[in-house]
Amino acid sequence: MTENEPPVDLDSVVAQAPRTASRVLEGRAVVVVIDGQRLHTLNPVGTFVWESIADECSLRAVLERMVAAFDVGRDQAASDLLDFTRRLIHLGAAELR
Amino acid sequence: MTGQPQSDELEPRRGATSPHRFVFGGVAFDLYPPPGVTLAFGPRYRKGFGSYALSPVVGHVSCALHRAASARPGRPAYLGRERSRKLSWRASRAELDVAPDHDGARYDVQCGSLSVELRDLGASRYVAAARVAGTVGDCEALVSGLSAVVTHVGGGLVMHAFGLCVRGRAVLLTGPSGAGKSTAGKLAEGATSFAEDRVAVYPTPLGWYAAGLPEGSSTDTLPRAQGHVFPLGGVLQVRQAQAASRVERLRPEGGLLAVRAAVYAPDSAGPQTEAALLDRAAALAAKTPVGELHSQLGVSHFDAIERWLSSGSGGLR
Numbered sequence: 001m002t003e004n005e006p007p008v009d010l011d012s013v014v015a016q017a018p019r020t021a022s023r024v025l026e027g028r029a030v031v032v033v034i035d036g037q038r039l040h041t042l043n044p045v046g047t048f049v050w051e052s053i054a055d056e057c058s059l060r061a062v063l064e065r066m067v068a069a070f071d072v073g074r075d076q077a078a079s080d081l082l083d084f085t086r087r088l089i090h091l092g093a094a095e096l097r
Numbered sequence: 098m099t100g101q102p103q104s105d106e107l108e109p110r111r112g113a114t115s116p117h118r119f120v121f122g123g124v125a126f127d128l129y130p131p132p133g134v135t136l137a138f139g140p141r142y143r144k145g146f147g148s149y150a151l152s153p154v155v156g157h158v159s160c161a162l163h164r165a166a167s168a169r170p171g172r173p174a175y176l177g178r179e180r181s182r183k184l185s186w187r188a189s190r191a192e193l194d195v196a197p198d199h200d201g202a203r204y205d206v207q208c209g210s211l212s213v214e215l216r217d218l219g220a221s222r223y224v225a226a227a228r229v230a231g232t233v234g235d236c237e238a239l240v241s242g243l244s245a246v247v248t249h250v251g252g253g254l255v256m257h258a259f260g261l262c263v264r265g266r267a268v269l270l271t272g273p274s275g276a277g278k279s280t281a282g283k284l285a286e287g288a289t290s291f292a293e294d295r296v297a298v299y300p301t302p303l304g305w306y307a308a309g310l311p312e313g314s315s316t317d318t319l320p321r322a323q324g325h326v327f328p329l330g331g332v333l334q335v336r337q338a339q340a341a342s343r344v345e346r347l348r349p350e351g352g353l354l355a356v357r358a359a360v361y362a363p364d365s366a367g368p369q370t371e372a373a374l375l376d377r378a379a380a381l382a383a384k385t386p387v388g389e390l391h392s393q394l395g396v397s398h399f400d401a402i403e404r405w406l407s408s409g410s411g412g413l414r
Contacts, residue, residue: 018368019367019368023375023376023379025379026350029350030350030354030357030375032357034371041351
C-alpha cells in the first residue's frame with residue numbers, strides 16, 4: 001500500500017467500481033477495468049469476493065461469508081481479503097464507499 | 098450541403114442502375130457512386146471483389162448491404178443473383194427503394210470524416226447513404242466503417258488478428274502489438290492468409306464465421322479485400338517461445354480473456370457496452386476453441402496448428 005491509498009480494514013465498505021464489467025465462467029471471473037482498458041482474471045476465491053461486493057458491502061461481512069464458504073482460518077482469510085481488496089482498489093476495479 | 102444526408106434523400110423511390118458489387122469483411126455491397134464517377138472492375142475482381150478507380154468522388158454514395166453468411170467454406174461469399182426491390186437504389190440522388198411503411202432501425206454512423214445514415218431492413222440486410230466530397234479514400238472509409246458497424250449490429254465483433262485459413266477454416270492469431278502475430282502467420286507454410294490485422298467475426302445459424310477487414314489508404318486496399326468468408330475454426334493467442342512450436346488449449350476464462358483482449362472496443366465504451374462485448378466474446382469462446390500458440394521464431398507452425406485442429410480441439414474431427 002502506498003501513502004496515497006486510503007486505509008482498508010474490515011470496517012471498510014467496498015463495492016465494485018462502476019466503470020467495470022465482468023463475467024464469470026466456471027467459477028472464475030474475467031474483469032474489465034474500462035478506463036485503463038485492463039483485463040483481469042480472478043481465481044475462485046477472488047471471484048467469490050468480487051461477487052460479494054457487487055453491491056457495496058463491509059469487508060467484515062465478506063469475511064464471514066468467506067469463512068463459511070471455504071476451509072480457511074479467520075485470520076488467514078482476513079489477511080487475504082484485505083490484501084486482495086487493496087489490489088482491486090489499486091487496479092481501479094473496486095472502490096471504498 | 099453538409100455531409101449528413103438530408104431526410105428527403107431517403108424517400109421511397111423506384112428504379113435503380115446497375116450497382117458495383119463486391120464483398121468486404123463478409124458484407125456484400127451493392128454500391129452506387131455519384132453520377133460521372135467510375136468504379137473500375139478488373140478481371141481479377143470478378144466473383145465479388147471490387148475495385149475503386151482513382152477518380153475523385155463528389156456526391157452521394159449509396160449502398161445496399163447484406164451479411165454474406167451463406168458462403169461455402171473457402172469460397173467467395175455468395176452475393177445472390179436476385180435483388181429485392183426493397184434494396185434497389187437510385188444512384189443519381191442516393192434515394193432508396195424502401196417500402197414506405199418499413200420501420201427499420203436507423204443508425205447514424207461516423208466513417209472517418211463521413212456522416213453516414215444506415216438503416217437495418219432486417220434479415221441481415223441494410224441500406225446506407227452518405228455524401229462523399231473527397232478522394233476515393235472516403236469510399237474506403239465508408240465501406241470499411243460500414244462493414245464494422247454491420248458486424249456489430251449483427252452481434253459480431255471486430256478483432257485485431259492475423260487471419261489464416263487452415264483446411265477451409267479460419268484460425269485467428271491474436272496478441273498485443275509486437276507479439277509476433279504476423280510473423281507467426283507468415284511462417285504457417287501450408288495455410289493461406291485472409292487478413293493481416295483486422296477480422297470481422299459474426300454468429301450465423303451455421304456457427305461463427307470470419308472475414309478479413311483490410312485496411313490502408315492505398316486505392317489497392319479494397320481490390321485486395323478478399324471476398325472469402327470462413328467458418329471459424331479457432332483462436333490462438335501467440336506467445337513467443339524457444340522450444341518447438343506447440344498449441345495449448347486455454348481454460349474457459351482464459352479463452353474469454355484472450356478473445357476480449359483482441360476485440361476492438363469504442364473509446365467511449367461504458368459499462369453496458371463492455372458487458373455486451375464480454376457477452377459476445379464469451380459466446381464466441383464457448384463455441385470456438387481458444388488456445389495459446391507457443392511460437393518458435395523462424396519455424397513453420399502449420400503442423401502444430403493443424404494437429405490442434407485435427408485433434409478436435411479446433412473443431413475438426
